[in-house]
Amino acid sequence: MMGRAQLIVGGVLSAGFVLAAALSLVWVPHDVAALNIAERLRPPGGAYLLGTDQFGRDLVSMLMVGARSSIAVALVAVGIGMGVGVPLGLLAAAHRGGLLDEIVMRANDLIFAFPALVIAILITAVFGPSALNAILAIGIFNIPVFARVTRGGALSLWTLDYILAARVAGKGAARISVEHILPNIANLLIVQGTIQFSLGILAEAGLSYLGLGAQPPTPSWGRMLAEAQTMIYTAPRLAILPGLAIVLMVLGLNLMGDGLRDALDPRLRRVAR
Amino acid sequence: MLRFALTRLISLTLSLLAASVVIFAVIEVIPGDPAAYMLGLNADPDAVAALRDTLGLNGSLGARYLDWISGMLRGDFGQSYTYRVPVAELVGQRLWVSLPLAGYALALSTLIAVPVGLWAAARRGGPVDFGVMGATQLGIAVPNFWFAMLLVLVFAVKLHWFSAGGFPGWEDGLFAGIKALTLPAVALALPQAAILARVMRSALIETLGQDYIRSARAKGLTRGQAIRRHAFRNALIPVLTILGLQFSFLIAGAIIIENVFFLPGLGRLIFQAITQRDLIVVESVVMLLVFAVICVTFLVDLAYAAVDPRLRRR
Numbered sequence: 172m173m174g175r176a177q178l179i180v181g182g183v184l185s186a187g188f189v190l191a192a193a194l195s196l197v198w199v200p201h202d203v204a205a206l207n208i209a210e211r212l213r214p215p216g217g218a219y220l221l222g223t224d225q226f227g228r229d230l231v232s233m234l235m236v237g238a239r240s241s242i243a244v245a246l247v248a249v250g251i252g253m254g255v256g257v258p259l260g261l262l263a264a265a266h267r268g269g270l271l272d273e274i275v276m277r278a279n280d281l282i283f284a285f286p287a288l289v290i291a292i293l294i295t296a297v298f299g300p301s302a303l304n305a306i307l308a309i310g311i312f313n314i315p316v317f318a319r320v321t322r323g324g325a326l327s328l329w330t331l332d333y334i335l336a337a338r339v340a341g342k343g344a345a346r347i348s349v350e351h352i353l354p355n356i357a358n359l360l361i362v363q364g365t366i367q368f369s370l371g372i373l374a375e376a377g378l379s380y381l382g383l384g385a386q387p388p389t390p391s392w393g394r395m396l397a398e399a400q401t402m403i404y405t406a407p408r409l410a411i412l413p414g415l416a417i418v419l420m421v422l423g424l425n426l427m428g429d430g431l432r433d434a435l436d437p438r439l440r441r442v443a444r
Numbered sequence: 445m446l447r448f449a450l451t452r453l454i455s456l457t458l459s460l461l462a463a464s465v466v467i468f469a470v471i472e473v474i475p476g477d478p479a480a481y482m483l484g485l486n487a488d489p490d491a492v493a494a495l496r497d498t499l500g501l502n503g504s505l506g507a508r509y510l511d512w513i514s515g516m517l518r519g520d521f522g523q524s525y526t527y528r529v530p531v532a533e534l535v536g537q538r539l540w541v542s543l544p545l546a547g548y549a550l551a552l553s554t555l556i557a558v559p560v561g562l563w564a565a566a567r568r569g570g571p572v573d574f575g576v577m578g579a580t581q582l583g584i585a586v587p588n589f590w591f592a593m594l595l596v597l598v599f600a601v602k603l604h605w606f607s608a609g610g611f612p613g614w615e616d617g618l619f620a621g622i623k624a625l626t627l628p629a630v631a632l633a634l635p636q637a638a639i640l641a642r643v644m645r646s647a648l649i650e651t652l653g654q655d656y657i658r659s660a661r662a663k664g665l666t667r668g669q670a671i672r673r674h675a676f677r678n679a680l681i682p683v684l685t686i687l688g689l690q691f692s693f694l695i696a697g698a699i700i701i702e703n704v705f706f707l708p709g710l711g712r713l714i715f716q717a718i719t720q721r722d723l724i725v726v727e728s729v730v731m732l733l734v735f736a737v738i739c740v741t742f743l744v745d746l747a748y749a750a751v752d753p754r755l756r757r758r
Contacts (some may be wrong), residue, residue: 213625414590421585
C-alpha cells in the first residue's frame with residue numbers, strides 16, 4: 172500500500188525532472204547563455220515565471236538546464252559504478268573465499284576510506300575542475316558500492332540448488348554468473364542504482380557548489396546556489412529555488428527506490444531502511 | 445579479542461600504506477612538472493628549479509615516496525608553499541576548528557536521532573512513526589550546504605541571532621566559539637540525524653521481534669522495560685556501525701560546510717590549497733583525512749567486537 176504510493180509519487184517527481192531536462196535540450200523559455208542586465212532580479216511573474224537572477228537570466232530556464240547537468244553527471248556516474256562494480260562483485264562471488272575475492276574486497280575498502288568529496292578534490296587538484304572530473308569522482312565512489320551489493324547478492328545465490336544443477340550441467344563460473352546470477356540480482360541492482368543516482372545528484376550539487384563541477388557558463392544547481400549566496404540579503408528566492416529543485420529530485424528518486432524495492436522484491440519489505 | 449585486534453591492526457596498516465601510495469601516485473601523475481604547476485604559467489625557470497630543489501623533486505620516485513612517508517610519521521608534513529609555514533603547524537591550528545565542529549555535529553545528531561528513532565519504533569505504524577519517517581525521508585534529501593544557507597537566511601539574516609559566518613577564535617571565550625559553530629554544526633548534524641534515526645528505528649524493530657524479547661515479556665516485563673533492558677542495547681550495534689561510517693561523511697560534509705560559513709578549518713584549508721595549487725598541503729591533508737577515516741573504522745570494528753563477542757571470530 173505505502174510502497175505503491177511511494178512509487179507513484181517518486182516516479183512522477185523524478186519523471187518530471189527528467190522530462191524538464193530533456194525538454195531543455197530543444198527548448199527553454201529564455202536563452203540561459205545571454206546576459207540581460209536590463210532584466211536583472213525581476214520578481215516572479217509575467218514573462219519570467221520564477222523571476223530572473225542577478226544577470227537577468229530566467230530562473231525557470233536555468234533550473235531546466237541545471238537539471239540536465241545534474242542528471243547527466245549522476246547517470247554516467249551510476250553507469251561507471253555499475254559497469255566496473257558489478258563485474259568485480261560477480262568475480263569476487265565466483266571466487267568466494269579465494270585470493271581474488273580478498274583482493275577485490277580490500278580494494279573496495281580502500282576506496283571507501285576516501286570520501287567521495289576527497290576523491291573529487293584529489294582529481295581536481297591534479298586535472299583541474301570540470302564536469303567530467305566530477306563524474307569520475309562520483310563514479311569511482313560508486314564502484315565499491317555496486318561491487319559489494321553484487322557480491323552479497325551473488326553469494327547467497329551460489330549456495331542454491333539450481334546453481335548446483337547448472338554446475339553439474341557443465342557450465343563454468345563465468346557463464347553461471349552472467350546467465351543465472353546476474354538476472355536474479357537485477358532487482359537489487361535497480362534499487363541500488365536509484366539510491367546511487369540520488370546520492371549522485373546530491374554529490375554533484377555539492378561539487379559544483381564548491382566550484383569543482385560543471386564550469387561557467389553551464390548552469391548547474393550547485394553553482395546557482397553558490398552564486399546566490401552573496402545575494403541572500405537582496406534576493407533570497409535565488410538561494411531557495413535551486414535547493415528546492417535538488418530536494419524534490421532527490422526525494423523523488425529515494426521514494427521511487429523504496430517503492431521499487433517493495434514492488435520488485437516482497438521479501439525485502441520487512442522494515443524500511 | 446587480542447588476536448582479533450592484531451589482525452585488524454595489520455589490515456589497518458596495509459590500508460594506510462595502500463592509501464598513501466594512491467595519493468602519492470595521483471599527485472605524481474600531474475601532467476608536467478609539479479613545481480611548474482604550482483608556480484603557474486608565467487613562472488621564472490630559475491624559480492621553478494629552486495622550487496624543484498626545495499620540494500626534493502630531483503630524487504627518484506621511490507626515494508621521494510619514502511621521504512614523504514617517513515616525514516609524515518615523524519610529524520613533518522612538509523612546508524606549505526603559499527603560507528610558508530610547516531603544514532603540520534597549519535593543520536594544528538585548523539584542527540581546533542574542525543574537531544570541535546565534528547564533535548558538536550556528531551553529538552547533536554546522536555542526541556536527536558537515538559530518541560527519535562526509539563520513539564518511532566515504539567509507536568511503529570502509528571502517526572508518530574509516519575511523521576518521523578516522512579521527516580527523515582526529507583532530511584536525507586536536503587543537501588547540507590543548502591540547509592546551511594536556509595539557516596543563515598532565518599537565524600542570521602532575519603532573526604539576527606547568529607552571525608552568518610566566520611569564527612572569532614577560542615580566545616574570545618568558549619561561548620563565542622560555540623555560538624559561531626552552532627549553525628554549522630546543526631547544518632551538518634540534521635541530515636546525518638535523519639539517516640541515523642532510520643537506522644535506530646529499523647534496528648529496534650528488528651530486535652523487538654527476537655525470541656529473547658518474547659522471553660523477557662513472558663517473564664513479566666512490560667514493553668517499555670523490555671526495550672530499556674534488552675532491546676535498546678542490542679539495537680545499538682548497527683547504530684554504532686553507521687556512526688563510524690558517518691565519520692567519513694562528516695569529513696566530506698565539513699569541507700563544504702566550512703566553506704559556507706567561512707570557518708578556518710581543515711576543509712577550508714584543503715579547498716584553498718587547491719585553488720592556490722599548493723600540492724604539498726593537498727597531499728598531506730588528504731592523507732590525514734584518509735588516515736582519520738581508516739582509524740575510526742578500525743576503532744568501530746574493535747568497539748563492535750568488544751560489545752558483541754560473536755563478531756570476534758571472523
